[in-house]
Amino acid sequence: MSAKSPRPKSANRTGKQDIHRQAAEWFAVLHDENVSEDDRKRWQEWLAADPAHARIWQRVEAISQPFAQAADAASAEAVRETLDKARVSGRRRALRLLGLGGVALGTGLLLRQTLPWQAWLHGYAVAHAAYRTRIGEHRQLKLPDGTLLAINTATAVDVEFGRELRRIVLHEGEILVDSAPDTQSPARPLVVDTSCGRLTALGTRFSVRGGRQSGQVAVFEGRVRVAPVSSGPLDVVAGQQARFTAAGVDLDGRADPARESWTRGQLIADNIPLADFIVELSRYTTVPLSVSPDAAHLRLVGVYPVADPDRDVPAILAALEGALPVRVQRTPAGGLLISPR
Amino acid sequence: MSAAKTTLQQTVHVLYCDHHGWLQGWLRKKLGDAHHAADLAHDTFLRIIGRQEAPDYHEPKAYLTTIARGLLADHWRRQVIERTWLETLAALPEPLAPSPEEKALLLETLCRIDALLDKLKPKVREAFLLSQLDGLTYRQIGERMGVGERMVKKYMAQAMLSLLADDVS
Numbered sequence: 001m002s003a004k005s006p007r008p009k010s011a012n013r014t015g016k017q018d019i020h021r022q023a024a025e026w027f028a029v030l031h032d033e034n035v036s037e038d039d040r041k042r043w044q045e046w047l048a049a050d051p052a053h054a055r056i057w058q059r060v061e062a063i064s065q066p067f068a069q070a071a072d073a074a075s076a077e078a079v080r081e082t083l084d085k086a087r088v089s090g091r092r093r094a095l096r097l098l099g100l101g102g103v104a105l106g107t108g109l110l111l112r113q114t115l116p117w118q119a120w121l122h123g124y125a126v127a128h129a130a131y132r133t134r135i136g137e138h139r140q141l142k143l144p145d146g147t148l149l150a151i152n153t154a155t156a157v158d159v160e161f162g163r164e165l166r167r168i169v170l171h172e173g174e175i176l177v178d179s180a181p182d183t184q185s186p187a188r189p190l191v192v193d194t195s196c197g198r199l200t201a202l203g204t205r206f207s208v209r210g211g212r213q214s215g216q217v218a219v220f221e222g223r224v225r226v227a228p229v230s231s232g233p234l235d236v237v238a239g240q241q242a243r244f245t246a247a248g249v250d251l252d253g254r255a256d257p258a259r260e261s262w263t264r265g266q267l268i269a270d271n272i273p274l275a276d277f278i279v280e281l282s283r284y285t286t287v288p289l290s291v292s293p294d295a296a297h298l299r300l301v302g303v304y305p306v307a308d309p310d311r312d313v314p315a316i317l318a319a320l321e322g323a324l325p326v327r328v329q330r331t332p333a334g335g336l337l338i339s340p341r
Numbered sequence: 342m343s344a345a346k347t348t349l350q351q352t353v354h355v356l357y358c359d360h361h362g363w364l365q366g367w368l369r370k371k372l373g374d375a376h377h378a379a380d381l382a383h384d385t386f387l388r389i390i391g392r393q394e395a396p397d398y399h400e401p402k403a404y405l406t407t408i409a410r411g412l413l414a415d416h417w418r419r420q421v422i423e424r425t426w427l428e429t430l431a432a433l434p435e436p437l438a439p440s441p442e443e444k445a446l447l448l449e450t451l452c453r454i455d456a457l458l459d460k461l462k463p464k465v466r467e468a469f470l471l472s473q474l475d476g477l478t479y480r481q482i483g484e485r486m487g488v489g490e491r492m493v494k495k496y497m498a499q500a501m502l503s504l505l506a507d508d509v510s
Contacts, residue, residue, distance in 0.1 A: 020505045021498075028497035032490075033478040056505070063504045066453040067473035073447055075439045078429045080474055082451060083458070086425040 022046065023056040027064075030164060040186055047189075051227045054198055061162045068163055126171045129156035133173070136284045136309030138262065146180035147190065150263040152209075153283050153309070166190040174209035176263050177201060179222075196246045197228035204238075207259040214245045216252070218259035265307030267316070269300040274324065278338065281316060284309040288335035295340045298324050356401055357386055364405050371413060381416065385409045419452050426451055460507055461500055468496035 026043050029035060047053050070079045126132070133139060133155045141149045144161055151157055155173020166188050168177065179190050179201045190201040194210045204222025208215060217224055218241035227233035229246040236242045241255045258268040258280070267284075269277045275296035282289045284306050302323060304316045317328045317336065325341045361382060368378035385408050426448055430438060439447065454474075458466050464486065471477045471485060472493075479493040486493070 020502055024498045024500075024502035024505060027501040028494045031472055031479075031497060032494060033480070059505060060501060063457065063501070064473065066450045066457070069450050070447065070454060071474050071476055073439065073443065073450075075430070075433070075443070075447065076474060078426075078433060078439075079447060079451055079454075080470065082422065082426045082429045083455060083470070083474075085429065086422050086455065 019050075019052055019056050023053070023060050026057075027060050037186070044189075048225070048233070051197070051229065051231070051233065054227055055229070057164075058167075058193070058198075061160075061165050061167065064164075065160065065162055126156040129158050129169075129171050131155075131157045131159070135286050136306075136313075138265070140263070143180075145183045145190075148178040148180075150176040150178075152176075152262050162188075164188055168192045170194045170208055170210060170215075172211040174207060174259075174262070176205070176207040176260060178205045179203065195229075196244055197226060197249075200225040200227070202235075205260075206236075209259070214243060216243050216259075217241060218255040220255055220260055261303070262306070265305055267304045267306045269302050269304070271299050271301050274298045274300050274320075274326070274338065281306075281313065285313045287313075288331075288333070290331075290335060290337050292337060292339035295324075295326050295338055298326065300324065353386065353389055356389070356405070360401050360405055361386070363402070364409060367406060368409060368413070372416075377416065381409060381412050384412050388412065415456070418455070422452055422455055423448060457504055460503055465496045465500045465503070468493050469500040472497060 026046065029039050030043060047057055070076055073079065131139075131141065131151055133151050133153060135154045138150065138152050141151065141159075143149055143159060143166070145166060147166070149157070149159070149168065152174035155175060156171040157173070157175060158169040158171070160167045160169065166182065168175070168191070170192055171194075175192070177190070177192065181203075182188050182190070192199040192201070192208050194208065194215045195212050196210065196215050199206075199208060199217060202223040202225060204219060204224055206217060206219040206222075206224050208217050210216060217226060217236055219236045219238050221238050223235050223237045225233050225235050226242060226244050226249045228244050228248055231246075231248045234242065234249040234251075236249075236251070239255050241252050241259065242249050243252045244250070256268075257270060261268045267277075267280060273296060275291045277300050278289050278291050300320075300323065302319075304312070304319065306312045306316070317338075320338065321327055321341075326338050327341045329337050329339065331337050364385060365378050365382040368381050369375055372378050372381070385405060388408050388411075426444075430444065458470070461469065468482055468486065471482045472479070477485070479490045479497075482493045483490045
């Protein structure tokens with residue numbers, strides 16, 4: 001094979017052109033029927049060596065995707081015939097060479113990810129995600145490889161399984177991934193992409209929560225490699241959780257059981273300030289909830305059902321009045337305020 | 342958010358406020374259709390944002406029409422693909438014809454593929470299609486094209502390199 005893995009030392013100085021060339025060579029190597037286990041291993045090393053490699057590879061995947069889709073279709077031959085019949089005219093080609101024509105390749109996703117500052121593009125991604133849950137809704141999916149994907153309240157997710165990657169895109173909200181070994185051999189990495197970075201599952205059960213600006217990962221089994229968009233990766237192991245932005249990852253204590261319990265329709269308060277609990281509870285209801293400052297610090301322990309938020313959220317608020325010296329009052333604006341009794 | 346990006350956003354915003362209506366009118370004349378004109382005007386601004394570089398606001402109309410012309414070319418190209426696709430399907434024997442949903446989905450895919458392949462050299466394009474669409478091995482492609490497997494691999498790398506170079510970012 002002709003692609004060379006860049007030496008770690010030179011990786012930072014490798015130009016964009018070089019990275020493109022390397023990615024293109026790896027693409028050619030991986031689609032060769034004679035690809036060896038060793039090639040694959042070196043490709044994985046190359047991927048892990050630099051977040052820029054992983055980002056480029058994402059684009060390689062996106063570019064290959066429509067071809068894979070067409071090849072899988074029963075009418076693949078008709079697709080081929082159409083392409084050949086409708087060969088491109090010279091004028092059009094000239095336009096393209098000038099960089100003027102051209103459907104954005106790959107398409108929307110890439111645009112969205114490279115432009116995190118564009119709030120409305122993010123809104124577009126959320127609105128067009130394949131799987132969306134309303135406030136208070138949660139659901140479970142079984143992906144084609146057997147991986148279980150639990151989707152929490154107010155979440156937008158896309159799932160794209162390609163030839164080289166099993167890819168889940170979290171636009172906003174929270175998911176829990178219980179990964180299965182790939183049904184294809186050799187196994188494709190399972191990744192979760194957020195606008196801040198990529199998480200690679202290393203045989204594992206983990207939850208990811210996040211939106212445009214930051215994310216949080218809690219690992220319950222195995223290990224997850226977190227690679228922020230513009231900084232080096234960090235492995236988070238079972239029992240740990242971490243926060244990440246595009247700029248970096250920080251470990252953030254032990255994995256909070258609440259980050260898993262929602263898949264069973266439970267909200268867990270493990271000796272946390274009331275204010276934090278109310279922030280959490282707010283994700284399940286459209287009614288604005290607030291805590292007065294003199295009740296915010298009160299600590300709460302308990303397990304609360306939220307399987308049916310319309311019924312359960314009022315019940316939880318009533319239970320709070322029993323567990324803590326607080327009362328819940330309606331505010332003139334139509335929200336609910338929790339204050340000391 | 343960096344200062345440069347804020348400025349870009351503001352520039353696009355100004356460009357949009359001042360010229361969106363004019364651009365839509367210009368497109369309507371070209372297309373003879375208000376709906377498509379509105380879509381393409383919107384896409385034009387999306388494209389400008391996607392470029393992540395400051396738009397040329399000294400010659401705003403020329404700048405906008407240059408981009409809009411590219412999108413018009415895409416639009417017309419799409420119509421050619423759609424017509425060819427429907428003709429090809431019509432010629433298929435009944436049991437092989439895809440369902441209506443599949444037809445629409447594949448048309449989308451076709452347009453994306455067509456746009457991608459556009460800038461590839463003929464041999465590179467052929468090798469890439471034989472591998473990615475027809476599922477042939479490098480050896481089979483080599484035999485079909487009368488070149489060695491090493492050459493096929495080279496074509497494949499060249500194809501992906503041009504596709505990456507042409508990509509949005």
